[in-house]
Every structure is written in structure tokens, then in C-alpha cells.
Amino acid sequence: MSTEFAIILCPFLVAALILIFHRRLSKNVIGWVVFFIPLSLFIILTTFIPRISSGETFSNTYEWIPSLNINFTTYIDGLSLIFSLLITGIGALVVFYSIFYLSKKESLHHFYCYLLLFMGAMLGVVFSDNLMVLYAFWELTSVSSFLLIAFWHHRKASRAGARKSMTITVSGGIAMLAGFLMIYTMSGTMSIREILANVDLISEHTLFIPSLVLVLLGAFTKSAQFPFHIWLPDAMEAPTPVSAYLHSATMVKAGIYLVARFTPIFGGEMIWFWAITGIGLITLFWGSFNAVRQTDLKAILAFSTVSQLGLIMSLLGIGSVALNFGYSTESIIYTQATFAAIFHLINHSTFKGALFMMVGIVDHEVGTRDIRRLGGLMSFMPVTFTIALIGSFSMAGLPPFNGFLSKEMFFTAVLRISTLDIFSLDSLGVLIPVVAWVASVFTFIYCLIIVGRTFTGKVKPDIKERELHEAPFGMLVSPLILVGLVILIFFFPNIVGNYLIKPAMASIYPAFPVDEMTPRIYAWHGFNPELWMTIGVVILGIILYKFLKYWSRIYNWIPQGLTLNRLYEGFFTKSEDISGNLTNRYMNGNLTNYFVYIYVIFVAIVAGYFITSDAFAWNLFSGSKIDHYELILVFVMMFCAIALITAKSRISAVLINGVLGYSVAFFFVSFRAPDLALTQLVVESVTTALFLICFKFLPEIKREHSTKRWKITKGAISIFVGATVTIVGLAVINYEKFASISTYFEDSYNLAGGKNIVNTILGDFRAFDTMLEVVVLFIAGLGIYALIKLKAVKGDKTIEKSE
Amino acid sequence: MRKVNDVILRTVVKGVVLIILTLGVYLFFSGHNAPGGGFIGGLVLGSAIVLLYITYDIETIQRKMPFDFKKVAALGVLLATGTAIGSLYFDVPFLSQTDGYFNIPFLGEKHLTTVTIFEAGVALTVIGTLVTIILSISEDD
Numbered sequence: 001m002s003t004e005f006a007i008i009l010c011p012f013l014v015a016a017l018i019l020i021f022h023r024r025l026s027k028n029v030i031g032w033v034v035f036f037i038p039l040s041l042f043i044i045l046t047t048f049i050p051r052i053s054s055g056e057t058f059s060n061t062y063e064w065i066p067s068l069n070i071n072f073t074t075y076i077d078g079l080s081l082i083f084s085l086l087i088t089g090i091g092a093l094v095v096f097y098s099i100f101y102l103s104k105k106e107s108l109h110h111f112y113c114y115l116l117l118f119m120g121a122m123l124g125v126v127f128s129d130n131l132m133v134l135y136a137f138w139e140l141t142s143v144s145s146f147l148l149i150a151f152w153h154h155r156k157a158s159r160a161g162a163r164k165s166m167t168i169t170v171s172g173g174i175a176m177l178a179g180f181l182m183i184y185t186m187s188g189t190m191s192i193r194e195i196l197a198n199v200d201l202i203s204e205h206t207l208f209i210p211s212l213v214l215v216l217l218g219a220f221t222k223s224a225q226f227p228f229h230i231w232l233p234d235a236m237e238a239p240t241p242v243s244a245y246l247h248s249a250t251m252v253k254a255g256i257y258l259v260a261r262f263t264p265i266f267g268g269e270m271i272w273f274w275a276i277t278g279i280g281l282i283t284l285f286w287g288s289f290n291a292v293r294q295t296d297l298k299a300i301l302a303f304s305t306v307s308q309l310g311l312i313m314s315l316l317g318i319g320s321v322a323l324n325f326g327y328s329t330e331s332i333i334y335t336q337a338t339f340a341a342i343f344h345l346i347n348h349s350t351f352k353g354a355l356f357m358m359v360g361i362v363d364h365e366v367g368t369r370d371i372r373r374l375g376g377l378m379s380f381m382p383v384t385f386t387i388a389l390i391g392s393f394s395m396a397g398l399p400p401f402n403g404f405l406s407k408e409m410f411f412t413a414v415l416r417i418s419t420l421d422i423f424s425l426d427s428l429g430v431l432i433p434v435v436a437w438v439a440s441v442f443t444f445i446y447c448l449i450i451v452g453r454t455f456t457g458k459v460k461p462d463i464k465e466r467e468l469h470e471a472p473f474g475m476l477v478s479p480l481i482l483v484g485l486v487i488l489i490f491f492f493p494n495i496v497g498n499y500l501i502k503p504a505m506a507s508i509y510p511a512f513p514v515d516e517m518t519p520r521i522y523a524w525h526g527f528n529p530e531l532w533m534t535i536g537v538v539i540l541g542i543i544l545y546k547f548l549k550y551w552s553r554i555y556n557w558i559p560q561g562l563t564l565n566r567l568y569e570g571f572f573t574k575s576e577d578i579s580g581n582l583t584n585r586y587m588n589g590n591l592t593n594y595f596v597y598i599y600v601i602f603v604a605i606v607a608g609y610f611i612t613s614d615a616f617a618w619n620l621f622s623g624s625k626i627d628h629y630e631l632i633l634v635f636v637m638m639f640c641a642i643a644l645i646t647a648k649s650r651i652s653a654v655l656i657n658g659v660l661g662y663s664v665a666f667f668f669v670s671f672r673a674p675d676l677a678l679t680q681l682v683v684e685s686v687t688t689a690l691f692l693i694c695f696k697f698l699p700e701i702k703r704e705h706s707t708k709r710w711k712i713t714k715g716a717i718s719i720f721v722g723a724t725v726t727i728v729g730l731a732v733i734n735y736e737k738f739a740s741i742s743t744y745f746e747d748s749y750n751l752a753g754g755k756n757i758v759n760t761i762l763g764d765f766r767a768f769d770t771m772l773e774v775v776v777l778f779i780a781g782l783g784i785y786a787l788i789k790l791k792a793v794k795g796d797k798t799i800e801k802s803e
Numbered sequence: 804m805r806k807v808n809d810v811i812l813r814t815v816v817k818g819v820v821l822i823i824l825t826l827g828v829y830l831f832f833s834g835h836n837a838p839g840g841g842f843i844g845g846l847v848l849g850s851a852i853v854l855l856y857i858t859y860d861i862e863t864i865q866r867k868m869p870f871d872f873k874k875v876a877a878l879g880v881l882l883a884t885g886t887a888i889g890s891l892y893f894d895v896p897f898l899s900q901t902d903g904y905f906n907i908p909f910l911g912e913k914h915l916t917t918v919t920i921f922e923a924g925v926a927l928t929v930i931g932t933l934v935t936i937i938l939s940i941s942e943d944d
Contacts, residue, residue, distance in 0.1 A: 674838035678830070682846040686933065689853060693941045753902030753916055755836035762840060762925075763918040764900045771883050771898065771921075774928045778880045781932030785873065788939045 002060040004074035004127055007041055007084075011120030015113045022109030031099035034112040038091035038119060045084050052081050053499045055506065055514070059129065059193075068132075069190045075129035078503025082342065083126040083257055085500070086349050087250050091119050093478035094245040097357055100474035101241055101364060111151060115245070118144035122250055126257055131180040131190045135173070138218070141254060142169040145246050149238040161234035164568065168231045169221050176218025176258075182211035183265075196264055196510065212266045215258065216275055223255025223309050226283040230564045233302040240360030243298060248305045248356055249349040256309065256345060259316050263338070263508050267320035270423045276317030277417075281435045283310025288442035292548075293555045297359045297369040297454065300446055301352070304395065307443065308348050314436075315341035315410060318417045319508075327512050333416065335517045338508055340409035342501045343521070347394065347402040347489060354482035355391040355450070358384055361471040361479070362454060366463060371453035373462065378455040380468040383476050385455045390483040396447035396541075397440065397534060402489035404534075405521055410436065411530040437533055444541030445548070452545070493521035596717060603720045610727055617734035630670060637663045650701045654691045658684055675758045809858070816858040823851040831926055835914070841922030845929030852930065853937050861942065872938065876931025882924030886917055 014037050018030065025033065048058070062072040076084075095115065102108060121144055124137030142165070150162035180190075186202040187195045195202070202208055219225075224232040235247050246252070259276060266272045287307025294300045319338030325331035361384050362377065363369045378385045390401060397407030414436045418429040459468070470476075489496055497518055506514040525531065544551070586597070610616060640660045647653040661684035668677035745757045745765065752764035762770050831844030855864050890899040902916035 675840070675843070678838055678843050679846070682843060682850060686846065686850050686853070689850070689857070690937060690940070693937060752900065752918075753914070754918065756834060756838065756840070758838075759834045759840040759918075759922075762842070763921055767887070767898045767900065767918075767921065770925060771887055774883045774925050775880055777932050778876050778928050781876055781935045782873065784936050785939045788942075 002074070003044065004058065004060055004076060005062065005072075007044065008074070008120055008124050008127060010041065011037060011116040011123070015116035015120070018109050018113050018116070025109070027104045027108055030108050030112060031095060031102075034116060035092060035095045035099065037116065038088045038095060041123075042085065042088035042092055045081065045088055048076060048081055049499055052076065052078055052503045055503065057507075064133070069184075070132045071130055071190075072133055073129040073191060074127045075193065076127060077507040078500070078505070079257070079260055079342075079507040080126040082346065082500050082504050083250075083253070084123055086253070086346070087119060087122045087126070090245060090249040090349055090353050091115075093353065093481060094241045094249075097244070097360070097475060097478040098239075098241040100472055101360055102239065106151075111148075111239070114144050114147040114151070115242070118148065118246060118251070122254065125254055129192050131184065131192065134192075135177050135180060138176070138222075138254065139170060139173050141251050142166060142173060142222075145169070145235070145251055148242045148246060149235050151239055151242065152237070155237065157234075158237040161231075161237040165231040165235045168228050172218045172221025172228065175214045175221075179211045179214030179218065182207040182214065186211070192261065199265055202265070209269075209271060212269065212272060213275070215262055215266070216272075219255035219258040220279060221255070222258070223252050223313065224283075224306050225255070225279050225310060225313060226286050226306075227564050229283060229287065229306040230568060232306050233299055236296075236298040236302045240298070240356055240363065243301075244353050244356030244360070248301070248352040252305065252309055253312075253345060253349075256312050256316065256341075259313065260338070260342070260504075260508055263316065263320050264323070264510055268323035269320075273317050273320055273324075273423055276320065277314045277432070278317075280310045280312070280314025280317055281432065281439075283307065284314060285310075285435050285439040285442070288439045288446065291446040292442055292449065293552065294446075295371050297362065297371060297374075297450065298356075300371075300450060301355055301359060304443070304446060305352060307439065308344075308352070308395070311410060311436075311439075312341045312345050312348070314432075315344065315413055318413050321417065321420065321422070322509065322512070324422065329516075332512065332516050334413075335505065335509055335512060336409065336519055337413035337417070339497075339501055339505060339517065339519065340406055340413055342504050343409065343493075343496070344403075344406035346496060346500070347406050347486070350482045350485045350489065351391040351394040351401070351403055354387055354479040354486065355395070357475070357479040357482070358387045358391060361387075361475055364475070365471055366468065368463075371449065373460050374454045375457040376455070376459040377468065380459075381455075381470050383470055383480070385451075387476075387479045387483050388451050388455060390486055391479075392447040392451045394486045396444045397537070399523060400490045401486050402493070403486070405490060405493050405523060407440070408525070408530045408534065409521075411533050415529055433533075437537065440533075440537045441540050441544065444537050445545050448541065448545045449548075490523065493523075497521055592714070596714070599717050599721045603717070603724050606728060607720070607724045610724075610731070615731050616727065617731045619730070619734050627670070630667075633663050633666055633670075648701070650695070650698060653701075654688060658688045661687075675756070812858055816854060820851050820855055823847060823854070827851060831922070832919075834922060835916065835918070841925035842929055844922075845926030846933065848926065849930040849933035852934050856934075856938065856941070861938065872931045872934040874931070876928050876935060879924045879927030879929070879931055882927060883921055884924075886921045886924065890917075 014034070018025070018034070022030065051058075058074075058076040060074050064070050064072045095112070098111070098115075102111065118141060121137045121140035125134055125141060128134040128137060146162045146166040149165055150158050152158045153162075183195060183202065184190055186205045186207055187198050189195060189198075202211075221228045232247060232252065236243055238247070284307050287303045287305075287310055291300050291303035291307060294303060315337045319335055319341060322331045322334035322338075325334075359369060361381070362374065365381065365384075366374065366377070368374065394401030394403035397403050411433070414433040417425065418432050420426075420429060497520070502514055502518045505512075505517045509517060586593075637660055640656050640663070644653055644656045644660070647656060661680065665677045665680040665684065668674075668680055745761060748757045748760040748765075749755050752760040754760040754764070827844050827847035830839035830847055831841060832839070834840030834844065852864075852868070886900075887898040891897060893899075900916065900918045900921065902914065902918070904912055905915050906912050
């Protein structure tokens with residue numbers, strides 16, 4: 001087994017082991033056991049860095065469903081390596097932090113199991129080369145995110161947030177699946193690298209644009225881009241380590257990964273550029289604009305994540321322009337936007353991870369995250385304050401922190417793109433730097449809010465001062481490492497650039513020479529427009545922060561009824577109402593009605609087919625002889641059928657039904673189908689026994705009082721059903737359209753090693769059916785068990801209705 | 804509840820259940836070359852157990868046969884899917900079955916197949932599900 005497989009499988013394996021052995025593991029130990037996994041994976045992955053940065057890639061194929069072109073192909077290149085390092089690196093820090101953050105009373109084994117599940121799924125997403133495998137892992141990240149958001153599932157908001165994120169990301173995922181299938185139709189391969197090699201084949205195809213849009217839908221929903229960003233703030237109901245890990249550092253970046261991965265395929269298209277840059281900029285602005293009005297620290301961070309994701313997204317869009325020109329010394333300059341995107345992605349993970357952990361510490365030590373109740377914590381929690389300061393200022397784009405470098409590169413990119421004259425940029429291009437700058441002002445303001453409202457000013461009276469103290473050392477380690485990185489990257493950005501971003505650029509622009517795409521990153525460029533923009537942001541930001549209470553009224557101008565959240569909720573309540581009404585109309589609890597539906601549809605389809613295709617065959621006696629006892633059996637069955645209708649009590653009806661069943665078994669015997677006969681006999685006995693058990697629950701049999709018309713209708717339906725079955729029976733024995741396949745099975749002893757054809761079909765030829773039937777039977781059994789055993793006691797309200 | 808005089812039933816069942824169980828086992832093994840098999844064998848075995856439950860009360864049988872039949876069914880599903888996945892280990896397609904002749908001490912040459920394991924899974928699922936359903940319905944008040 002190759003290292004890549006082992007890396008993906010390892011978290012899943014440990015997740016399973018934890019669930020099995022969690023009772024033997026002490027709650028104190030479980031976190032440390034889990035911590036070991038991402039840490040060792042991270043160390044293993046760092047050994048890839050030298051080889052990857054020298055231009056090597058690693059791939060491995062394991063055949064999974066070769067007949068459908070689905071192979072488990074892992075592929076490690078520069079791009080996937082960066083993401084995998086983030087996943088395992090931040091993962092290790094988050095697990096370490098969780099050990100101290102989560103109370104020992106929580107069901108820790110579930111938490112770590114879901115976390116590992118997510119880690120494995122996310123590694124699967126970035127390492128998969130096959131579209132279907134990527135999709136499977138992609139949805140698995142949504143599922144594990146759902147489980148983690150709903151970790152405190154006794155809270156209604158947690159469940160609602162989990163459902164919202166699941167609904168939005170999975171719908172996007174399904175759109176993406178459709179996009180993948182279109183790509184498969186166009187290129188004939190599921191492998192991303194093979195698609196890349198044949199880009200010319202698909203770029204002229206009519207499905208090219210639809211597949212582009214669908215894939216982007218998947219990426220935008222996952223990465224919380226406008227207007228799908230509404231799930232991310234609600235996902236903050238998750239425990240803070242989860243928010244730090246999934247909802248800022250890794251999972252929400254999966255969409256960015258996807259866009260980067262597909263840039264060489266779709267990049268250079270106008271719609272690709274405008275969709276990504278446009279949506280990215282809108283998200284950037286809307287996220288930062290809304291972050292300012294939030295009062296919950298985590299909500300601020302959520303909107304800020306939305307906004308930063310938009311920033312990275314728009315940079316990727318700008319960078320894709322280079323592909324439109326093809327390689328030349330002039331076009332190479334536009335790839336720097338992509339470089340900045342990846343650089344900012346790394347930076348964002350460091351400072352946002354630290355900020356989330358900081359908020360977790362404040363919440364943990366003070367008991368609230370509401371900035372209206374917080375203040376003056378600086379002197380009580382100096383280390384936490386430092387973390388917040390470094391994280392926020394890096395996010396605001398100030399030196400000497402890494403956010404400054406990538407923010408400057410972002411300004412460079414937007415300024416440069418606005419001067420282009422393709423894609424109608426000559427008219428709209430000037431908007432890009434304006435939006436970017438305004439959004440940066442808001443970013444600066446909420447960064448000030450995070451630090452200022454939490455740590456400066458006076459301690460609010462309802463928070464007891466003497467109980468305030470610094471967090472335990474264990475909780476501070478992870479954010480301190482992250483802010484350490486924030487500063488280190490500022491001073492040594494070119495190490496990151498050369499060893500991590502350069503190989504990633506090679507994967508995004510395979511046709512471009514990689515050395516020219518790797519600029520040297522400098523903190524000081526002289527007084528250029530970018531620096532003036534930053535200075536402007538700082539000045540205006542401080543002014544607006546000071547006068548926040550005077551202009552924050554503008555947020556009330558947004559009409560409440562028109563927000564996206566209302567739309568989302570309205571959609572759900574409306575669709576639930578409508579489908580509920582519709583269902584109640586026909587599912588009225590009357591068994592007779594249900595039978596009417598079933599039989600009318602049956603007759604309509606089957607008899608309809610017979611009439612349209614003229615498949616009638618009236619040849620009653622195709623040469624076989626009818627024995628006397630067969631006639632007797634027929635009469636017995638006819639008698640039973642009539643007696644069944646007129647039966648006065650339920651028990652006699654059940655018994656008569658049994659007689660009918662046994663007579664059928666006799667027929668099977670006489671037609672030499674012993675297997676069927678046996679099965680029929682036993683099933684008949686068991687169902688009769690079941691009937692007898694259910695007896696006490698059934699009401700007394702009553703004479704039905706119904707109108708004459710209804711009676712006639714029911715009679716007519718019965719006759720039609722009987723006639724249809726007879727027609728089918730007659731047609732089957734005279735059927736000649738296709739050659740019979742039964743001769744194939746007659747060789748069962750040589751093919752499957754058994755003389756009983758029926759069983760070789762069940763156990764060998766069609767064993768897949770049998771296997772699934774077994775599973776279905778089991779599920780049905782469990783379903784019945786659950787229905788009976790787990791029903792709520794009358795009047796008991798402990799089982800809540802779902803919202 | 805009125806006490807029913809069921810001496811005859813109890814006495815008969817004691818013998819009959821043994822016969823039914825034997826028949827079930829026989830049907831299970833004969834399924835390969837003659838009528839029978841996992842499904843029908845499981846049904847017969849399951850109905851024997853149900854007969855026991857009907858004749859004696861649930862508590863008595865539960866004491867003598869302390870199985871959780873949900874777990875029996877789960878074990879069956881595990882066996883059936885396990886043989887399916889197991890074939891991957893031998894680098895053959897999912898659900899491949901194989902057979903062969905083996906010389907077993909005291910029994911002579913016997914025809915052994917992997918289908919038997921698969922069918923055992925089917926049988927266990929059928930037994931487990933059947934008994935679970937009937938028990939949960941009859942225990943419900």
C-alpha cells in the first residue's frame with residue numbers, strides 16, 4: 001500500500017477504532033491518542049516538500065470500479081500538498097486545543113471520531129485524481145461537518161445550523177456531480193490529469209459552459225460565497241475548535257481548492273473570470289460589511305471568513321486571465337494574483353485559526369462571546385490579548401504580519417486587472433479596486449472591533465473581575481504557534497513561496513514556466529499605490545471605528561423581510577406545508593384507498609402497455625395436459641377466493657387465505673418447483689403466525705357501509721386487476737420476443753459449482769441482488785423494531801417535533 | 804389472562820421443534836445441489852424459534868436462548884457483505900464465489916464452497932429479522 005493511501009485511510013481507521021474501543025480509553029487519554037494522528041501525518045507530509053518543490057509529483061492507482069472508469073487514484077502535487085499540510089497541521093493544533101477546551105463530560109469519542117472522519121474525507125478530496133472519488137469525499141466532508149455542527153444536538157440552534165449547512169453544501173455538491181458527469185461525457189475520462197491533457201477536446205463542446213457553472217456551484221456553496229454564505233454564520237453553533245478547523249481553515253477552502261484545480265480546464269473563459277471574480281468581490285464586500293454589525297465574536301469571525309474566502313476566490317478569478325492570453329512575458333504578470341491567492345490562503349488559515357481559538361478562550365474563561373458584555377480583558381488575559389492583536393492586525397493587513405504581504409499583493413492584482421481591456425474590463429474594471437478597497441476598510445473596522453471591544457475599555461459590571469484570569473497554558477499553545485507563524489511568514493515569506501506555492505503554481509499553470517511565476521515577496525516596495533491604499537484604509541478605518549455608533553444605523557435600512565435567511569427559511573416552511581397538505585390529501589389512513597391507488601396504477605400501466613404494443617396472446621392450450629387434481633386445486637382456490645370475500649370474521653379470513661397459499665404451494669409441487677413450494681409453505685405458515693400475533697391490535701371486522709357507486713367502482717377495479725393478471729399470465733407462456741436465457745444457467749455446476757440452479761442464481765450468478773436483499777430485510781426488521789419499541793408514550797413531549 | 808391448558812401443545816412442540824430444527828439445518832446444507840438454501844433454511848429455523856416463543860412464554864425462551872436477535876441479523880448481514888468484500892482480498896471481483904474438493908479427516912472428500920458462508924449470512928439475517936419482528940410485535944401492548 002502506498003503512503004498516500006495510508007494517509008487517507010489512517011484517520012478513518014482510527015475513527016472506527018475509537019468508536020469500538022472508547023470505553024477502554026480514558027477520557028483523559030483519548031484526545032492525546034487522536035492528536036498523534038494528524039501530527040504524524042503532518043510530519044510524513046512534510047517529507048514530501050523537498051521532492052514536490054523540485055517538481056516531482058506522486059500518483060498511485062488502485063482499481064476500484066474499473067468498468068465505470070472509477071479508480072482510486074491518488075495524486076500529490078504542489079496544490080494538494082499545501083492543502084494536506086493545512087489539514088493535518090491545523091488539525092493537530094485543533095486537536096491539541098480541544099483536549100483542553102472540551103469538558104471531560106462531553107461525549108469525546110464522538111467528537112474525535114467525527115473530526116477524524118472529516119480529516120480523512122478532506123485529505124481524500126485533495127488527494128483524489130478521480131472525479132467520482134473526489135465527489136464522494138467531498139460529500140463526506142459535508143456529512144462530517146453536519147455531525148460536528150450538531151455536536152451539541154440538544155440545542156435547537158445547533159440542529160438548525162447543521163441542517164442548513166448540510167442542505168446548502170450538499171445541494172451544491174449534487175450540482176457539482178452533474179458538472180462532473182458532463183465533463184466525463186465530454187472528455188471520456190474521470191481522471192483530472194487526463195482531462196487536463198485533453199482540454200482542447202472539451203473547450204468547444206456545448207456542455208462546456210453548463211459544466212463550468214455547475215462545478216462552480218459546488219465550489220461556491222462549499223466555500224460560502226454569496227448568496228450561499230448564509231450557512232457559515234449558523235455553522236458557528238459548533239464547538240469552537242470545529243469552527244477553527246472546518247469553518248475557517250479547511251473545509252470552506254475545499255471550494256477554493258476545486259476552483260484552483262479546475263482553473264487549467266476552465267480558466268481563460270470570460271464567464272469563469274467574471275463568475276469567480278465578481279462573486280468573490282461581492283462576497284468580500286458583503287462579508288466584511290456584515291461582520292461590522294455583529295455582536296457575537298464568533299459571528300464576526302464567521303462573516304470575516306466569508307469575506308476572506310471571497311478575497312481568495314476573486315484573486316483566483318483574476319489569475320485565470322493569464323490563461324486567456326497563453327504564455328508570454330506580458331501575461332505572466334497576471335499569474336501573480338493566483339500566487340497571492342494561495343499565499344493568502346495559507347496566511348488566512350494561520351491568523352483566522354488563531355483568532356477562533358482566541359474567541360474560544362474568551363468564551364471559556366469569561367462565559368460570553370457577546371462584545372456588548374465584554375471589555376477590558378487586556379490586563380487579565382495578556383497572552384490572549386496578544387494573540388488577538390496579532391491575528392486581527394494580520395487580518396486587517398498591517399505589518400509586520402503575514403496578512404500585510406498578501407493584502408498588498410491583492411491590491412496589486414486588482415489594480416493591474418482594472419487596466420485590462422478584455423472581458424469588458426475596460427468599462428467595469430474600475431469597479432474592482434474600488435470594491436476591494438471599500439471591503440478592506442470594513443475589514444479594518446471589524447478587526448478593530450474584535451480587539452477593541454473585547455480587550456480595551458472597562459470590564460462590564462456583570463462580569464466578576466476577580467474570577468477573570470488567563471487561560472490554562474494548554475489552550476494557549478496552539479494559537480501561540482499560529483501567531484508565531486503569522487510573524488515568521490512575514491519575515492521569511494520567500495521560503496513559503498519557493499517551497500510550497502511554487503509547486504502549486506506549476507499545477508495551476510502547467511504550460512507556464514514555474515520560475516517566472518514565483519515572484520520574490522518584499523514587505524517594502526516604496527510608496528506605491530498599494531501602500532497608499534493601505535494607509536487610506538487605516539485612516540478611514542480608524543475614523544469610521546471612532547464614529548461607529550453614528551453611522552451604524554445604515555444597517556437598519558436593509559429590509560428584514562428580504563434577507564437571504566428569510567428566503568431560505570421561507571422556502572423550507574413553504575415546501576413542508578405544501579408537501580404536507582398534498583400528502584395528507586391522499587394518505588388518509590384508509591387501506592381501501594391505498595389499494596385503489598396501487599391497483600389503478602397497476603392496471604393502467606400493464607394493461608396500457610398491452611394495448612399499445614398489442615402483446616395479447618390468447619393461445620390457452622399450448623399442448624400441455626391438465627390433470628384432474630390440478631382441476632380440483634383450481635376449484636379449491638376459486639372457492640376460497642369467493643369465501644374470503646364473504647368471510648364474517650377475521651380469523652376465518654386469515655385461515656382461508658392460508659388455504660389459498662398452500663394450494664399455490666401444491667401447484668409449485670406439481671410443476672416441479674420444489675424450491676418455490678418449500679418457500680411458499682414456510683412463508684405462508686410464518687405470515688399466518690404473524691397475522692395471529694397482530695390480531696389483538698386489529699379492530700373488529702365490520703360490515704362496510706358505502707355508496708352503491710363506490711361499491712361498483714371497487715368491483716370494477718377488482719375485475720380489471722384479475723383480467724390484467726390473466727392477460728399477463730397468458731402472454732408470458734407465449735412470449736417469444738427474446739430468446740430464453742435459462743439455458744445459460746443449466747450449466748450451473750461448471751459455472752458455479754452447484755447443481756441447484758435456483759440457489760446458484762441466488763448465491764452466485766445474482767449474488768449482488770441477494771446481498772442487497774439481505775441488507776434490505778435487515779433494515780426493514782430494524783425499522784419495524786424501531787417503530788414499535790421507540791414510539792413516544794402518549795402525551796410524552798420528550799421527543800421534540802422537528803422544526 | 805386466562806390460563807390455557809396447553810399440555811398437548813407443549814409436549815408436541817418439544818419433539819416437533821427438534822424435527823423442524825433438523826429440517827432447517829438439512830435444508831440449509833442441501834441447498835447446494837438440491838432444494839433448500841440459506842433463505843429457506845433460515846425461515847424454517849426462524850419459524851421453529853417462533854413456535855417455541857408461541858408455546859412457552861418469552862421470558863423462558865429468552866433465558867434458555869440469550870441471543871439478541873437483532874445482533875444475529877446484523878451478524879448475518881456482516882457475513883454476507885463480508886464474503887462479498889473478502890473476495891477483493893484475493894484480487895478477484897466483488898462477490899466472487901469459489902468452491903473446491905477437500906479431504907477432511909473422518910468425513911472423506913467433501914465439496915466446500917464460499918457460497919455456504921454467504922448463505923449462512925442470508926440464513927442468520929432471515930432468522931434474526933423474523934424473530935425480531937415477531938417478538939417486537941407480540942411484546943407490544
